[in-house]
Amino acid sequence: MNVHIRLAEPFWRSVGLRDLDLTLEPASRVDDLLVALRERYPRLSLEFDHTPPHVFIGDEEAEADSILEDGARVHLVWPVAGG
Numbered sequence: 001m002n003v004h005i006r007l008a009e010p011f012w013r014s015v016g017l018r019d020l021d022l023t024l025e026p027a028s029r030v031d032d033l034l035v036a037l038r039e040r041y042p043r044l045s046l047e048f049d050h051t052p053p054h055v056f057i058g059d060e061e062a063e064a065d066s067i068l069e070d071g072a073r074v075h076l077v078w079p080v081a082g083g
Contacts, residue, residue: 001070003033004073006075015044020037029068030065051079053079
């Protein structure tokens, strides 16, 4: 299945692209996506180790075990705290 990923700041700088497309096994989960991104982009893996991303599928925040569907649009956002 194909998944479209949008990387927010600062994640996209580790890859050099804001948008990526990955092919994953059917019924893959968010965790599987993050593992695939870590393997393909080692610098991005370092960013994830420093600051794990918030993951959205469409407009909904996803959990690590959320199942991805073919054509899913995933957005990885750097967590920001405000006050």
